[in-house]
Amino acid sequence: MDIQRCKGARDLLPEDMERFRQIEDAFRNTCINWGYREIKTPTLEYMYLFTATGTLTPAMLSRVYSFLDWDGWGGERIVLRPDGTIPAARLYCENMARQDIARLYYITNVFAFEETGTSDREKWQCGVELIGNDRPVADVEVISIALEAAASFGIQKIELKLSHAGVLKALIAEQKLNREAREALLDEILEGNWQALSLLKPKIKGQADIISTLINLKGKSSGFLANLKALPAVSQNLKREIDRFIDITSLLDSLGCKYEIDFTSIKGFEYYTGLCFKIVANGSRICSGGRYDNLLNLVGGVDRPASGFAFFIDQISGLIKPPSRQKDWKTVVVRTRNKSETCIKTAFNIAGALRNAGLIVEMDFGGSQLKARWVVNIGKQPQAFTLIDNITKVKKTAGKVDEIVSIIGRVGNGD
Amino acid sequence: MAIKYPDTAVKLALPKGKLLNPTSALLSTAELGFKDYNSNTRIYRLKSDNIPNLSAKMLNERDIPIQVAIGNYDFGICSSDWLQELQTRYPSSRVFKVADLNYDRSAIFLACSNQLPLTLNALTKSSQCWRIVSEYPALAETVACRMRLKRFRIFPLWGSAEVYPPESADLAVLKATGEESLAQLQLLPIHKVCDSNACIIANRDSLESKDLSVLLARLSSAVKNYNPTVEKPSFKTLPSMSNYSYRKSSGYIRMALADGHQQIHTANFLKKTTLKLDGYTAESFQRRPSCNLDWVNVKVIRPQDMPQQVANGNFDLAITGRDWLLDHLYQFPSSPVEEIIDLKFGWVKIVAVVSEDFPADSIDEIKRLTSSAKFDILRTATEYTNIADKYLRDRHIDRYRVIPTWGATEAYLPEDADMLIENTETGQTLRKHRLKIIDTIFESTACLIGNRISITSLHKRNRITEIIKIFREAVN
Secondary structure, eight states, X not given: OOOOSOTTOOOOOHHHHHHHHHHHHHHHHHHHHTTOEEOOOOSEEETHHHHSTTSSOHHHHTTSOEEEOTTGGGOOEEEEOOOSHHHHHHHHHHHTTTOSOEEEEEXXXXXXXXXXXXXXXXXXXXXXXXXXXXXXXXXXXHHHHHHHHHHHTTOSOEEEEEXXXXXXXXXXXXXXXXXXXXXXXXXXXXXXXXXXXHTOOOSSTTHHHHHHHHHHOOBOSHHHHHHHHTSTTOOHHHXXXXXXXXXXHHHHHHTTOOOEXXXXXXXXXXXXXXXXXXXXXXXXXXXXXXXXXXXXXHHHSOOOOEEEEEEEHHHHHTTSOOOOGGGGGGEEEEEEOOOOHHHHHHHHHHHHHHHHTTOEEEEEXXXXXXXXSEEEEEOSSTTOEEEEETTTOOEEEESSHHHHHHHHHHHHTTO | OOOOOOSSOEEEEEEOGGGHHHHHHHHHHTTOOOTTOSTTOOOSXXXXXXXXXXXXXXXXXXXXXXXXXXXXXXXXXXXXXHXXXXXXXXXXOSEEEEEEOSSSOEEEEXXXXXXXXXXXXXXXXXXXXXXXXXXXXXXXXXXXXXXXXXXXXXXXXSSOGGGSTTTTOSEEEEEESSHHHHHHTTEEEEEEEEEEOEEEEEEHHHHHHSOOHHHHHHHHHHHHHOOOOOOOOOGGGSOBOTTOOOOXXXXXXXXXXXXXXXXXXXXXXXXXXXXXXXXXXXXXXXXXXXXXXXXXXXXEEOGGGHHHHHHTTSOSEEEEEHHHHHHHHHHOTTOSEEEEEEOOOSOEEEEXXXXXXXXXXXXXXXXXXXXXTTOOOEEEEESOHHHHHHHHHHTTOSSEEEEEOSSOGGGGTTTTOSEEEEEESSSHHHHHTTEEEEEEEEEEOEEEEEEHHHHTOHHHHXXXXXXXXHHHHHHO
């Protein structure tokens, strides 16, 4: 058969959706337990929301799905949401700005063009936003939720990697580049090309050493940052940003949280202002987040700090075990091959009673169906039923609906 | 040594317009044997006298990169800016630059009016929604994103971008030979987007799989030996803008008049009215002609661009064709632009056209043909993309693709398209190219269009009514 699906689009089959819901449920439970409340933003947003300085990188903007709406003669472009955080920031500014602290979470699809069409152009994310707190403890809260959620997905080995946009931006600012060179450099780094930074010929003596330490070493504790701060040629500005980073890592140290400081571990951090982090499992990035204290101001003119993260559901889906098939053994098939009205009526009555008893009941009027633990067969005589237990291979007969419910219901309830 | 000629057909897309003469000289140096490739020619299809299997077609320069990218041609010659525009919009296009040519040297600039200078800093700091006009909408969007403008709107144009700033647009992304030529247009460069020159482009798949070496070798040696006399940018032919100085014009009525083919007809019509314009005749052409009613501001732009400009309130009134008005309304059904008066000149009909040999004589037969398994997809080339889209959609054509073109559309049949949506007066040109009309979609004449909102606005209503009255008298 011809593939009629759009290039870069994907169908989620029942097994995929079971996995998807497993992640979603685990994420939702974690968020609710931490006192977060769910939001949903529209699929369509104005493009300018994302072009505002420092919200989305030029490279990401060049991959957004944008178009002129049916009333778009004004030239204002509409996009399919390319990111989860910026719309959430807009939602807060527009509807909740009077609330000083907001703890929000979302599960959403995001769209980005991908050239080859071999990977997905529609991706799913679940994320949280903690708005209104700029203290290190807020960053630590956000990281803790991410780690807890990751554990609840059932992923075995995860690594937490930390970086700091404030430190990087202070370092770039110190290179005293002209506007064009600075933006070109930033564009390179945002795309993950850290070589561009080490190729700089710093004007201030000793800066090259800072850059090289930053790019090449991986820190395992706050001590690494203290060492970095103690290097010669570290300016006051840079020291202040490193201190902000240390405030967070020492809290993590005292909580016994394991991490690696790797400045090069992040990309696309244009809207981040402070801590950035990602969680890696099996070599792939399953989560990224950080602090973006200017974002709400850029998006909606509301001056309020914020931090958050997003999980990439598609990546996680490939890492977790499919949900156990045991559920299937809770299901019952009510089967009748007889087309008489009485038989069909009886089948519906029995199925209804079993569903009321908490079982999953499928109807079978012919054709092959999935295997279930129990089969209730309704013969020609509507009063005579056969029960087949597919596990024990035991056949029983029953004469009343109540009898069936009591036999199956007991087993179904974990007997 | 015997020369090995290509054993499969090799096709070349050659530019019409301003690149024609230097390109024709280059091809003679390469001895490709296209003797009919000159500015006097009336035919589009050319066969090489020297190289068997080599043929060429003349197309609008702007269409060449896309035609090469989709594989209709192995090679093409065009300005590199059109290549860049395509590659910016569609990064995975199957098109590749083979060689730069040393003519048509210029650059694409982001510029503003020198009457209202803007700095880069002012642009990025402000959260004003900047209006950017350009024939290069993809390049314009990229530069706006790279410069991190907070908010902007891009207006794609058919042409004449230089005349928009400062009142009708804040910025223009346009081609110019340098800062001096921008200054002649009363524009100030803010940023150079990219350099541009003529270039040879090729389809990637052709380069990867066909032996095109004979043609390439001849072109390469020609590129080395060909030194065009340095073209003096011909400013004298550019419409003058020197008499213009910017005034804030809230009470003025802003009217757009057509350049190009429609100019002479519009000028003749205006002679019948009491509206007297200085600088809108064949002898003297100015981008901003002056009007005997001193509260009317006239600008000369492309008729294709007028409906959207009127919709945006950049102009209150415009004289354009009903074809372009409908094309706009099909894209934006709730647009506030409407036809005010049918001016009854410039009559054409908009028709669906196929090649004489095409096995269908009506749109119903095409519908039957496209729903049969034999037929893959109906390729429809047109300048009227929205009209074509609606027409094919309304007639339930199974699978179709609209190929946007920038003119010379009749050259596309039958190789590069199956159907055209075109305008025609007598049908003569179509018959000459062995094409047949299978349906008349609608008839179009010039009309005065206006914006519902500005027509009813308090401070403009009376003046607009006065102009409408002048035009109405001339029509009756």
